[in-house]
Amino acid sequence: MDNEWKVGGEVDSWCTHCKGMKWHVIVAMVGPKLSKVQCNGCHKQHAYKPVPPGTPKPKAPKAKKSALPPPAPPVSDLETKLSGGETAARTYSPKDAYVIEEFVRHPTFGVGMVVGLPSAQKMEVAFRDGRKILVHQRGDGPPPPSTLTRPVRTEEAPGYVTDAPPPGGKGGTE
Numbered sequence: 001m002d003n004e005w006k007v008g009g010e011v012d013s014w015c016t017h018c019k020g021m022k023w024h025v026i027v028a029m030v031g032p033k034l035s036k037v038q039c040n041g042c043h044k045q046h047a048y049k050p051v052p053p054g055t056p057k058p059k060a061p062k063a064k065k066s067a068l069p070p071p072a073p074p075v076s077d078l079e080t081k082l083s084g085g086e087t088a089a090r091t092y093s094p095k096d097a098y099v100i101e102e103f104v105r106h107p108t109f110g111v112g113m114v115v116g117l118p119s120a121q122k123m124e125v126a127f128r129d130g131r132k133i134l135v136h137q138r139g140d141g142p143p144p145p146s147t148l149t150r151p152v153r154t155e156e157a158p159g160y161v162t163d164a165p166p167p168g169g170k171g172g173t174e
């Protein structure tokens with residue numbers, strides 16, 4: 001791409017009169033952009049149109065978004081933190097719930113620090129030999145308390161009058 005445009009130079013542009021891509025002489029510029037060009041075919045001046053009308057603009061390549069949450073940021077001084085948390089570490093159990101920066105003691109991986117909670121019942125734990133995704137909150141215990149509370153009925157529809165005919169059957173005549 002040659003972007004060294006200057007007034008008087010030539011550029012390929014769509015000509016709305018010739019209905020085609022034509023060489024144009026640059027007539028006017030606004031900053032680094034071409035503003036007006038003159039067609040070499042019909043010698044008419046018009047705005048610079050780098051592509052034929054209706055051409056979709058090339059889309060900038062977008063970074064593919066992963067469905068997974070981004071990994072937790074690296075932990076600085078992990079070794080120091082693990083050493084400090086060794087005594088406080090809880091023995092890992094998938095039934096327990098853990099929070100970020102809590103220390104767990106895994107039977108295989110040793111002491112690790114919870115660095116992320118990527119999804120429900122999953123936690124990312126930084127161990128000395130790498131990060132692992134472990135399950136947690138898989139308890140058999142009672143489910144977490146619901147935030148929905150059943151509305152308590154406080155009154156029993158006082159003064160409700162029934163339409164049913166009074167006992168004794170038909171009333172008298174009108």
Ligand SMILES: [Zn+2]
Binds near residue numbers: 015017040044
């Ligand atoms: Zn033209």
